[in-house]
Amino acid sequence: MPVLVDLKVTELVCSRLCHDLISPVGAVNSGIELLEEGDIALREEALGLVGRSGDMAARRLSFYRLAFGFAGSAEGTHSLTDIRKLAEGLLSDGKVELDWPGGEGSVSRGGARLMLNMIQLASDCLPSGGKVSVQFGFLEEGLGVAISARGNKARLRDDLKLAMSAEATLDDLTARNVQGYFAQRLAEELNVSLEVADDPDDEVRLAALLPA
Numbered sequence: 028m029p030v031l032v033d034l035k036v037t038e039l040v041c042s043r044l045c046h047d048l049i050s051p052v053g054a055v056n057s058g059i060e061l062l063e064e065g066d067i068a069l070r071e072e073a074l075g076l077v078g079r080s081g082d083m084a085a086r087r088l089s090f091y092r093l094a095f096g097f098a099g100s101a102e103g104t105h106s107l108t109d110i111r112k113l114a115e116g117l118l119s120d121g122k123v124e125l126d127w128p129g130g131e132g133s134v135s136r137g138g139a140r141l142m143l144n145m146i147q148l149a150s151d152c153l154p155s156g157g158k159v160s161v162q163f164g165f166l167e168e169g170l171g172v173a174i175s176a177r178g179n180k181a182r183l184r185d186d187l188k189l190a191m192s193a194e195a196t197l198d199d200l201t202a203r204n205v206q207g208y209f210a211q212r213l214a215e216e217l218n219v220s221l222e223v224a225d226d227p228d229d230e231v232r233l234a235a236l237l238p239a
């Protein structure tokens with residue numbers, strides 16, 4: 028049976044997505060304003076700003092459409108190549124590097140959503156930038172996925188740790204930590220254990236065994 032979430036969770040997820048999209052969309056508006064001023068010297072700069080920011084907004088929307096939305100059919104599958112491309116799009120601003128050695132295969136729609144949420148959670152653990160590494164292995168039981176975040180001051184924030192715990196309540200949730208709660212609900216729907224380890228040596232690790 029599908030796991031249902033409270034209306035408050037939906038509202039907080041929407042707040043999170045709007046926060047992540049307002050920066051590139053605002054930059055597009057700034058670029059358009061420069062073009063409207065008609066300064067020829069600024070035209071190239073304005074067009075570049077509009078192009079880069081519009082591309083970033085589109086990449087983030089594509090990522091969020093699957094990670095939080097209902098892209099594709101509930102029974103469908105997504106290739107690991109497509110998931111990697113979505114992850115690359117999310118991290119295309121260059122603040123966090125994605126290390127994904129490649130590999131062929133596919134996972135269920137639910138597994139793809141959980142993987143994408145794990146990747147974004149890992150990037151959220153890197154306030155000063157760093158690298159998100161994705162590793163996986165095909166086992167009899169399913170697809171083993173291990174994602175790590177390495178970088179200066181990499182850590183799982185206390186509020187995010189609480190949101191991902193079994194003790195989390197709706198009162199504990201904010202727009203900053205709601206994704207952790209959402210990811211755990213996705214894992215619960217898949218009957219999967221989402222494991223998180225916070226290493227004192229500037230590394231956070233997330234792991235799950237996705238069903239075959």
